[in-house]
Amino acid sequence: MDKSxxxxxxSLPEADKQRMTVMIDQLQIRDSLRMYxxxxxxxxxxxxxxFKHKSLQKQEETCVRRCAEKFLKHSMRVGMRFAELNQxxxxxx
Amino acid sequence: MDKSxxxxxxSLPEADKQRMTVMIDQLQIRDSLRMYxxxxxxxxxxxxxxFKHKSLQKQEETCVRRCAEKFLKHSMRVGMRFAELNQxxxxxx
Amino acid sequence: MDKSxxxxxxSLPEADKQRMTVMIDQLQIRDSLRMYxxxxxxxxxxxxxxFKHKSLQKQEETCVRRCAEKFLKHSMRVGMRFAELNQxxxxxx
Amino acid sequence: xxxxxSALDKEQIFGMAEKEMEYRVELFNKxxxxxxxxxxxxxxxxxxxxxxxxxxxxxxxxxxxxVTNLIGQLLGSGRPPM
Amino acid sequence: xxxxxSALDKEQIFGMAEKEMEYRVELFNKxxxxxxxxxxxxxxxxxxxxxxxxxxxxxxxxxxxxVTNLIGQLLGSGRPPM
Amino acid sequence: xxxxxSALDKEQIFGMAEKEMEYRVELFNKxxxxxxxxxxxxxxxxxxxxxxxxxxxxxxxxxxxxVTNLIGQLLGSGRPPM
Numbered sequence: 154m155d156k157s158x159x160x161x162x163x164s165l166p167e168a169d170k171q172r173m174t175v176m177i178d179q180l181q182i183r184d185s186l187r188m189y190x191x192x193x194x195x196x197x198x199x200x201x202x203x204f205k206h207k208s209l210q211k212q213e214e215t216c217v218r219r220c221a222e223k224f225l226k227h228s229m230r231v232g233m234r235f236a237e238l239n240q241x242x243x244x245x246x
Numbered sequence: 247m248d249k250s251x252x253x254x255x256x257s258l259p260e261a262d263k264q265r266m267t268v269m270i271d272q273l274q275i276r277d278s279l280r281m282y283x284x285x286x287x288x289x290x291x292x293x294x295x296x297f298k299h300k301s302l303q304k305q306e307e308t309c310v311r312r313c314a315e316k317f318l319k320h321s322m323r324v325g326m327r328f329a330e331l332n333q334x335x336x337x338x339x
Numbered sequence: 340m341d342k343s344x345x346x347x348x349x350s351l352p353e354a355d356k357q358r359m360t361v362m363i364d365q366l367q368i369r370d371s372l373r374m375y376x377x378x379x380x381x382x383x384x385x386x387x388x389x390f391k392h393k394s395l396q397k398q399e400e401t402c403v404r405r406c407a408e409k410f411l412k413h414s415m416r417v418g419m420r421f422a423e424l425n426q427x428x429x430x431x432x
Numbered sequence: 433x434x435x436x437x438s439a440l441d442k443e444q445i446f447g448m449a450e451k452e453m454e455y456r457v458e459l460f461n462k463x464x465x466x467x468x469x470x471x472x473x474x475x476x477x478x479x480x481x482x483x484x485x486x487x488x489x490x491x492x493x494x495x496x497x498x499v500t501n502l503i504g505q506l507l508g509s510g511r512p513p514m
Numbered sequence: 515x516x517x518x519x520s521a522l523d524k525e526q527i528f529g530m531a532e533k534e535m536e537y538r539v540e541l542f543n544k545x546x547x548x549x550x551x552x553x554x555x556x557x558x559x560x561x562x563x564x565x566x567x568x569x570x571x572x573x574x575x576x577x578x579x580x581v582t583n584l585i586g587q588l589l590g591s592g593r594p595p596m
Numbered sequence: 597x598x599x600x601x602s603a604l605d606k607e608q609i610f611g612m613a614e615k616e617m618e619y620r621v622e623l624f625n626k627x628x629x630x631x632x633x634x635x636x637x638x639x640x641x642x643x644x645x646x647x648x649x650x651x652x653x654x655x656x657x658x659x660x661x662x663v664t665n666l667i668g669q670l671l672g673s674g675r676p677p678m
Contacts, residue, residue: 394494
């Protein structure tokens with residue numbers, strides 16, 4: 154999540170600006186915790202399919218690592234492209 | 247989302263009634279924004295499957311339009327049927 | 340949801356402890372309502388597939404009952420195993 | 433101090449009301465999504481719901497409602513569990 | 515009483531801003547999840563995105579953006595519906 | 597003014613605690629849903645969990661826990677990322 158996605162705070166009075174900042178921080182914390190949860194769920198679902206052992210097998214661990222790394226790279230790329238589109242839309246207005 | 251689904255405000259004191267109204271308005275805003283997001287996701291997932299171009303192709307656009315229109319009609323129908331069932335349950339009490 | 344999953348309140352001043360307790364209660368209410376909703380959705384999706392009648396057919400009802408019972412037993416078991424793992428992790432720290 | 437509800441009590445009452453409303457909205461949304469998947473052809477050849485889809489939707493809502501009540505009973509009451 | 519916004523009005527304004535931000539975060543997350551499913555091979559044979567995946571992602575984001583705007587228009591405005 | 601935490605600071609502390617608890621509840625719910633899908637036969641021929649399902653559930657929880665920790669490490673700490 155990128156701060157630029159959220160709100161333009163410059164026009165607000167000081168007290169409201171502070172309150173808005175706290176709100177944005179809270180949303181960012183919630184967002185990164187949710188992202189963590191859905192990353193775990195996705196990589197678990199895609200990589201773990203047999204339940205003969207209690208512990209993660211070597212190839213499952215490799216799969217999970219790659220899945221997580223790929224997802225993070227993907228997510229950054231989406232963020233960059235999305236920011237460009239938002240930028241473009243903003244300058245067209 | 248239908249206001250009748252939510253709460254009966256007549257029995258509350260004025261200040262609480264106001265606060266409850268604000269709360270219901272907030273829930274309705276959040277609900278319609280979420281509905282918008284899931285409509286976009288559903289119609290995108292069902293209609294867009296090839297990524298050889300950056301822009302939406304003609305038949306993809308047609309598909310998205312129909313998908314959105316169908317979903318909105320569907321959603322209204324579900325709302326009507328659901329309200330009838332709630333009504334029936336309320337008068338049985 | 341198990342209270343032990345949440346927070347250690349003993350170190351807090353009285354007023355904060357009270358506020359925290361209210362917050363935890365609210366989260367538990369929301370959690371059980373959500374659990375109820377997703378249980379309905381899962382058992383409906385798995386058990387109901389024909390729409391020639393308005394009312395639930397006998398074998399659909401049986402399926403829904405078993406689905407709900409199995410899910411609740413499953414959920415309790417997951418809770419127990421999860422608590423053990425959390426316990427183990429806590430004593431290792 | 434004992435006769436009128438404290439600020440915290442009020443918080444709790446409003447919180448409960450809010451959770452209950454969130455629950456109903458979520459129930460409605462899940463039902464809408466689920467019945468759309470079960471009843472509406474996702475190739476979208478037209479923008480109208482046809483007769484078969486419409487009657488499927490009506491029955492789907494009715495059955496969803498029954499399942500909601502049935503599971504509510506199993507969980508110990510006609511209402512959602514607290 | 516009329517000139518400065520009441521506490522309740524302020525609640526409403528902050529509430530609106532919060533809902534709008536939640537909406538944008540959710541839009542971004544749904545787009546990310548959906549484009550991952552559409553573009554990235556879920557066998558995870560390596561930890562880099564390959565060229566095909568990268569160009570698919572770029573186009574997916576672009577198309578998702580178009581669908582968002584298209585549906586926004588259908589719902590009566592360029593902005594999300596209130 | 598400097599020694600005791602301001603109302604806003606308190607808001608932040610309570611907000612953090614709330615987010616952290618929401619996170620744990622969501623983790624538990626996702627794990628429960630995922631292991632149900634992976635381990636329990638969705639034809640529901642009986643209302644008891646059989647031996648195979650039970651041992652699958654135990655292992656599924658254990659593996660889910662390992663994946664949670666593994667991804668936590670990848671993201672830079674044993675704890676969820678802030």
